Amino acid sequence: MKKYRLVSLLLSLLLLSGILSPAVQAAPAPEVMAGAALLMDAANDEVLYEKNANNRMYPASLTKVMTALLVLEEVDAGRLSLDQIVTASNTFSTGLAANGSTQDIRPGEEMSLRDLLYCLLVASANESANILAETVDGSVSTFVERMNRKAQELGCSGTHFANPHGLHVDDHYTTAHDIYLIARAAMENDTFRTIVSTRSYEIPATNMHKARLFYSTNALLVTWYYRESYIYDKAIGIKTGTTDEGGYCLLSAAENGEDYLISVVLNAPLVEKVEGGTDRRQFTESRELFKWGFSNFTRRQIVDTATPLAQVGVTLSQTDHVLVRPAHQLERTLPRDMKLEDIKQEIVLDAETVEAPVEAGQTLGALTLTYQGQKLGSVDLVAVSGAERSRLLYYLAQIQSFFQYTAVKLATGVLILLLALVILRKTVLRPRSRYGSRYSGRRRNYTGRRR
Secondary structure (H helix, E strand, C coil), X not given: CEEEEECCHHHHHHHCCCCCCCCCCCCCCCCCCCXXXXXXXXXXXEEEEEEXXXXXXXXXXXXXXXXXXXXXXXXXXXXXXXXXXXXXXXXXXXCCCCCCCCCCCCCCXXXXXXXXXXXXXXXXXXXXXXXXXXXXXXXXXXXXXXXXXXXXXXXXXXXXXXXXXXCCCCCCEECHHHHHHHHHHHCCCHHHHXXXXXXXXXXXXXXXXXXEEXXXXXXXCCCCCCCCCCCCCCEEEEEEEEECCXXXXXXXXXXXXXXXXXXXXXXXXXXXXXXXXXXXHHHHHHHHHHHHHXXXXXXXXXXXXCCCCEEEEEECCCCXXXXXXXXXXXXXXXXXXXXXXXXXXXXXXXXXXXXXXXXXXXXXXXXXXXXXXXXEXXXXXXXXXXXXXXXXXXXXXXXXXXXXXXXXXXXXXXXXXXXXXXXXXXHCCCCCCCCCCCCHHHHHHCCCCCC
């Protein structure tokens, strides 16, 4: 394959014609004190900010997102119902900490599956995770196996679950990127979206409790458990998590029109403010990442399909070349102040020339775009128009090709040699009379007298 690097300003301007760079200058990313953080354009699966996004971390109660995802898959499959009544077993409390987050669900208590999910995701009740796990698979251990299989299916490469609630176990870990993959899948479920965006919820009276009202632990949605306000009006969920080993964690999502972002902040600290009070950095950093992302990034077209970018030679046709263009448009979420003409383009053609026929839309190469060493994307290059094959040129090429075979060359050489020998024999080597042809006639006709 032959490479053609087209990095000139002129071609860049042609490629990006019609797109104006906004005058807004991108602000620096906010200071992130958390051990790991990730901000994603979830609508397009593109990274806007990352810090240690692939490092192993303890997820604490963010684990419950996977638990809910698997329960809701069973609901969608018709094997469970949100309205079905679940009776808490006598074994659900195994492995739970006495001081963990709870809604005081008791053995033998009857609750709907829906209410258990609200306990799980809004109040972060650990016992609800075990009860739901037993409801799905009969045992917590079998459900955990399902969790790990699902993580692999979603492409999580740094995750291993040991329980469905997230209380600390050394062998229970994940990464910020893997948490994002799980959250993105869960947020595709309408019931999950509704639950994690809920600010408060009341469970009706059960056989063992009066009605219970509780509030979301996510301070981006509601300030109930904290003195400080972290409310963010574009937030739509998702889940908090806290353990001594995992620190303060927040998985959150926000929408601004059609823009949809997911933030993951793991192992964030608590910072004492000079003026008094505590800055809970999992909320502060998530909110600031959202503000920064919405303000400084936008969806931009970096490739159009109208502008030809190169040409490919064509043989066996009256047309000597065809132009190639991108097969489809390419968009990326980019800083508003980024100059699109600084994007570098690399064109790789499959070959300098191709044989006719060539069809319009036929793939003949690829275009790759990079910015400051980072790959922005790639797209196939296809023929703008077709090129028909010339019968005459094709037959001449076939004849020429025929005579290129070694056996044909040898046979042709032998025939030429034989022909040369025949000609030589008939001309140079032909027998002559003793006296030559000049006098032979005279000798036969002489009648003179002998002396």
